[in-house]
Amino acid sequence: xxxxxxxxxxDLLPVRKHVCDEVQLFFxxxxxWNAHRIHYDLxxxxxxxxxxxxxxxxxxMGDWLAQVVDEWIEGFAAELVAIEYSNRQAAxxxxxxTAGGEVVTVEDGQIVVDLFVKNxxxxxxxxxxxxxxxxx
Amino acid sequence: xxxxLTPELLANIGKEDQPRTEIVTRRDLRKYAIATxxxxxxxxxxxxxxxxxxxxxxxxxxxxxxxxxxGVSIDKLLPKFPLEKAMAGGLQIQYQGKIKAGDVxxxxxxxxxxxxxxxxxxxxxxxxxxxxxxxxxxxxxxxETTTRILR
Numbered sequence: 001x002x003x004x005x006x007x008x009x010x011d012l013l014p015v016r017k018h019v020c021d022e023v024q025l026f027f028x029x030x031x032x033w034n035a036h037r038i039h040y041d042l043x044x045x046x047x048x049x050x051x052x053x054x055x056x057x058x059x060x061m062g063d064w065l066a067q068v069v070d071e072w073i074e075g076f077a078a079e080l081v082a083i084e085y086s087n088r089q090a091a092x093x094x095x096x097x098t099a100g101g102e103v104v105t106v107e108d109g110q111i112v113v114d115l116f117v118k119n120x121x122x123x124x125x126x127x128x129x130x131x132x133x134x135x136x
Numbered sequence: 137x138x139x140x141l142t143p144e145l146l147a148n149i150g151k152e153d154q155p156r157t158e159i160v161t162r163r164d165l166r167k168y169a170i171a172t173x174x175x176x177x178x179x180x181x182x183x184x185x186x187x188x189x190x191x192x193x194x195x196x197x198x199x200x201x202x203x204x205x206x207g208v209s210i211d212k213l214l215p216k217f218p219l220e221k222a223m224a225g226g227l228q229i230q231y232q233g234k235i236k237a238g239d240v241x242x243x244x245x246x247x248x249x250x251x252x253x254x255x256x257x258x259x260x261x262x263x264x265x266x267x268x269x270x271x272x273x274x275x276x277x278x279x280e281t282t283t284r285i286l287r
Binding site for chain 1: 167225
C-alpha cells in the first residue's frame with residue numbers, strides 16, 4: 001500500500017468497510033438535528049417513500065470519504081485542503097459498503113485522489129475527490 | 137429562454153441568510169466522531185473537528201412546527217421552486233486550517249446560482265448555496281458549495 005510521501009498516480013488507498021446500523025444512523029442524525037423520517041421511521045420509508053429500508057444519510061457517506069483521506073495521511077506531513085462528493089444512489093441500513101480511493105495526480109506538492117463509496121454490487125454510489133497538500 | 141425560471145425566481149440569486157455563530161465544544165466533537173465512526177484519537181477525544189464537522193455544526197436547529205410532514209426542515213433561504221422532487225446533491229469543500237474545540241465560528245450562507253438544464257426525462261432545476269465559515273478573527277476556515285438538483 002502506498003503512502004502520501006511516495007504516492008504515484010494509480011496507487012490505491014486503503015479501503016474500509018462500513019455497515020451503517022440503526023444506532024449509527026440515529027446518532028448521526030441526532031448530532032445534526034435531522035428529523036427526516038426516511039432515516040428512522042421504517043414504515044414511512046418503506047410504505048410512503050418506497051425505499052427498501054432506512055436510508056443512510058448522504059453526508060455520513062461523505063464523511064467516510066474524508067476518513068479514507070484522513071487515515072491515509074495520518075502521521076505524514078500532509079493536509080486535506082479540499083474535498084467534494086455527490087450522493088448518486090441511496091444506501092440502506094445493513095448494506096455492506098466500502099470506502100476507498102485512488103491517486104489521480106501528484107504534482108506541485110499536491111495529491112489529487114478519487115474517492116468512492118461502493119455498495120455490495122460494486123457500484124459507486126458516492127463518488128468524490130480530494131486534494132491533499134504535502135508539507136515539508 | 138428558460139420556461140421554469142421566472143425573473144422573480146432568479147431575483148433570489150444573491151440572497152443571504154442571517155449569519156449564525158456557534159461554539160465548537162469537545163462534547164459535540166466527541167458525539168460527531170462517534171456517530172461517524174472516526175478512528176483517529178484526536179477526533180474521538182474531541183480535540184479537533186473531523187473535516188465534515190461543520191455540516192453538523194451548522195445544520196439548522198428548527199422547532200417542530202417548522203418541519204414538513206416527512207420531518208425535513210424547510211430552508212428559508214430558498215424560494216418556492218416550480219419543481220420540488222430533490223435529486224442527488226453534491227458538496228465541494230475547501231479548508232484553510234483546522235477547527236478545534238473552543239473555536240467560535242460564524243457561518244453565512246448565500247444562494248449563489250439558480251439554473252435550468254434539460255434532463256433525459258424533463259427539465260431540471262439546479263441551485264447552488266455557498267456557505268462560508270469564519271473564525272472570530274475573520275479568517276475563513278471552510279468554504280462549502282452545495283449543489284442540488286430538483287426534478
